[in-house]
Amino acid sequence: MIRFFFRLVIGLGSLVGDANAQEQPFQWHNPANSDVQGIAGRGWASGFASPFNRFPGSAKEQLRNDVWQLSRNSAGLYISFTTTAPEIVVRYTVEGGMAMPHMPATGVRGVDLYARDEKDYWHWVNGKYNFGDTVEYKFSHIHAAIPLKEYRLYLPLYNAVNWLEIGAAEGSSFAFLPVPQSKPIVFYGTSILQGACASRPGLAYSNMLGRRLSQPVVNLGFSGNGLLEAPVIDLLQSIDASLYVLDCLPNLYDAQRFSREEVQQRIETAVMNLRKTRPDVPILLVEHPAGVAAASLDTALVNPYRRVNQLQQAVFDKLQRSGIKKLYLLPAEAFSFDASTTVDGTHPTDIGMQRYTDTYERMIRKITGRPAKKQ
Amino acid sequence: MIRFFFRLVIGLGSLVGDANAQEQPFQWHNPANSDVQGIAGRGWASGFASPFNRFPGSAKEQLRNDVWQLSRNSAGLYISFTTTAPEIVVRYTVEGGMAMPHMPATGVRGVDLYARDEKDYWHWVNGKYNFGDTVEYKFSHIHAAIPLKEYRLYLPLYNAVNWLEIGAAEGSSFAFLPVPQSKPIVFYGTSILQGACASRPGLAYSNMLGRRLSQPVVNLGFSGNGLLEAPVIDLLQSIDASLYVLDCLPNLYDAQRFSREEVQQRIETAVMNLRKTRPDVPILLVEHPAGVAAASLDTALVNPYRRVNQLQQAVFDKLQRSGIKKLYLLPAEAFSFDASTTVDGTHPTDIGMQRYTDTYERMIRKITGRPAKKQ
Structure with missing residues (x-):
């Protein structure tokens, strides 16, 4: 019943034609395997059944199943990191629907990248997305003249994330930032x-x-x-x-x-x-x-x-x-x-x-x- | 690949449960068959190959096919009418995709109803939608205490409308309003x-x-x-x-x-x-x-x-x-x-x-x- 019609938007969609980007080797970083606890937006520091859950695993027994299942959606979760890479690739797999009649896939299933500069202004970073079995977002040509302090990658609002990796060009720095300790x-x-x-x-x-x-x-x-x-x-x-x-x-x-x-x-x-x-x-x-x-x-x-x-x-x-x-x-x-x-x-x-x-x-x-x- | 997940939103979606609404006989009004030229938002008064096209049929020969096909999308078109009915149903069929990755079905394929009151304030009217082969929007429980001068029904932004009817309860008044004559x-x-x-x-x-x-x-x-x-x-x-x-x-x-x-x-x-x-x-x-x-x-x-x-x-x-x-x-x-x-x-x-x-x-x-x- 539902199909996207990419043809009509191809003129704009193909704007950032990165013929060379794929040739550059990426180093992949998995926040779930990081020494730093880098998945932010949660009220608990540990005990999660999946790294991208909102509730600790122990909550499952207390909650109605509907609440537990919805708590596996990654709404409000984000990953903070620093990198000097001018191109960042995010790839991940999810569970859940692609879109709702009144909410597009970019909101339901997509990720969203922001970057804070030295004046604490949050810039939005445009990404080319591809909603395949593995979802991929590629953020390219990142403005090199702006000194950035922190990237923040927001996770999907209505999907559960199973696995996620962030790629940065080999030779560039990359570090997950620890979750802030102040009271939420x-x-x-x-x-x-x-x-x-x-x-x-x-x-x-x-x-x-x-x-x-x-x-x-x-x-x-x-x-x-x-x-x-x-x-x-x-x-x-x-x-x-x-x-x-x-x-x-x-x-x-x-x-x-x-x-x-x-x-x-x-x-x-x-x-x-x-x-x-x-x-x-x-x-x-x-x-x-x-x-x-x-x-x-x-x-x-x-x-x-x-x-x-x-x-x-x-x-x-x-x-x-x-x-x-x-x-x-x-x-x-x-x-x-x-x-x-x-x-x-x-x-x-x-x-x-x-x-x-x-x-x-x-x-x-x-x-x-x-x-x-x-x- | 894409499917909606109505289950999750059913709690809110079923808010307006109109068990009796279907029993009320509706009178159906087709703007394409009306004596009044009631489809507004176009630069020409006549000569259309379809009542919901933006260009007159004669333009087809002049234009690149891509432009002609896109001009069949009903973006910017609307239908003005008056009615005393407290419930309005719109049903229509369309051509084109259901949604885009970054734009929901409600924008691509949906209609949208506004009503102008005596102070020229435009109220938005909430509709329950059903994106079947025939799309249906039902606008119910319309606030009776506000004296309304005019309804305006906006047509889909990224679909071509083939056929459309507006239903109002039998016994209520209904009239299409003619297209305004001032220069656009x-x-x-x-x-x-x-x-x-x-x-x-x-x-x-x-x-x-x-x-x-x-x-x-x-x-x-x-x-x-x-x-x-x-x-x-x-x-x-x-x-x-x-x-x-x-x-x-x-x-x-x-x-x-x-x-x-x-x-x-x-x-x-x-x-x-x-x-x-x-x-x-x-x-x-x-x-x-x-x-x-x-x-x-x-x-x-x-x-x-x-x-x-x-x-x-x-x-x-x-x-x-x-x-x-x-x-x-x-x-x-x-x-x-x-x-x-x-x-x-x-x-x-x-x-x-x-x-x-x-x-x-x-x-x-x-x-x-x-x-x-x-x-």
Whole structure:
């Protein structure tokens, strides 16, 4: 049913014709075999069943199978390295679908490379991709005049990575950079957090935020299975976080499935359980930004989102009255969603992802008291 | 090789469960059989080989086959109507691929519905889609409290539409609105103009501009075949335009294929030929916005874009010196492209599409002296 039509784009696709590139011998580097723990974006340092999993292997027994399977998608994971090579090749194999009707293969299955320069500006690096059984991205002709401090390779948002290698020309330097040790911001959420429907991984809001804030971000977004479940909250507690963000309402809107009491109890229990283990870590509750009138004329879509936002507001008010400190609420209106921000009334376009990032950045800087830095 | 994985999104996809919707009898309306010429976004009123073509049938003999075939894609076409129905169904058949690696099916093959209210604000209408042999979009639960003046249904960006019907509940009013008679802005360009890689048709910049400016826009973007060719310029001349926009440089960057002289001659000839027939219509030459350093670290990509921008600048200067009036240049820098604006170094993300729209809107208002209106 589905086929790509490369013919039409061949004019632009063949722009970077590297007749000589293949002749150059590459040295291959596998982050899973590296002495340095170089796979970043996770809340745990070790114990993974696969090097590209988001949860430690021990979590499998605690979690519903859907959550476990989704946690094998590499959303939010990235690999940092330095190299002097003007050409970088990434090759990898994955499990999972190639694309979704509203999200392209470059976002679902692709990788995305950024490079930080000496002024801490993040450049995007263009890659030629080839979605074969082994996926290959080739990043060529990298601007030699800009002094680069760090590359960051974002992994696929909706695929599980089985194996990955990074190639750099022989004779050039190459080193994986260790995972940063500062406390991460930990997000627990839905398909939106996981990255649907960013056109490429670097534009998922958790990845944009990580660059903007220069702080580790842990993406625990699980498609339609971000349901504020106790086993996941338990896992969250085991992370020494700087901030917990609970953004599961887009999966809890359905009144038939989740009664008023059920929704409110899940929110309250999640907050109280996090508070028990991590009394000083701020917690941010987030409304569904598509629960505003400007997002869609479809009342059957917007009204349930608004309802669940209101349910959470009531829990928030109650918890505040009961004296819970460092609890914050991010209201739907703050995101300024409108006719351009979602692809389907729920999942952000890249414009929506940018609004998410802007809004979260403002809120997180407010909570943590960190002033904005000029990019 | 490619398959969608609906399972993962089913939680959100099944949100609008319309058990009763199918029982309601619909009245079907075919814009191709309507008394009113209701298919808008074209430079000609009649003579089409298919109702959803962008060029009149007579153009086929003049054009290279690639251009003709691409002109059958319905990019920029839309259908305006009014209805009191709270549910609208659109069904249609198409030719062409389902998706591209960097552009989802919703943009390539999907339709997109907007509704203008009494304050001239354009609401987006959420639709449930089904990409079967007959594509179906169902727009339900349309907000009844907002007084709507006009619906606008944008057609697929990268498919040719063969047949299309709009269904509205029996007993509700329905009328196609005639194509506006005011002079259009006519764009001639590439895949970027055609809409790659907007996530849905309403976010292609020509469609966003049409809403923003409340003015007809003609999209003559032809993927990799927007090459400033004489036969296309001849066709442009036959349109009584308010402004011509020539945005073909993203297809003319390749120095091996297009020498300095060739590029410059194509630009100069295009301008002079338009001037001959349409002496008073302003002409806007546009640089490739990805020809700026911030767009990509890939020098082999950015440098040819910069080169071709410079070639055009020289022609522009020469033509201005020779006394040509109402000729304008939109420089690459004006678009403020950066690390978030393209999916592949060339084609805009939705963020890039919005920058295109903002930049064009500013420039067009400057040229035409129309002040900005608050949305």
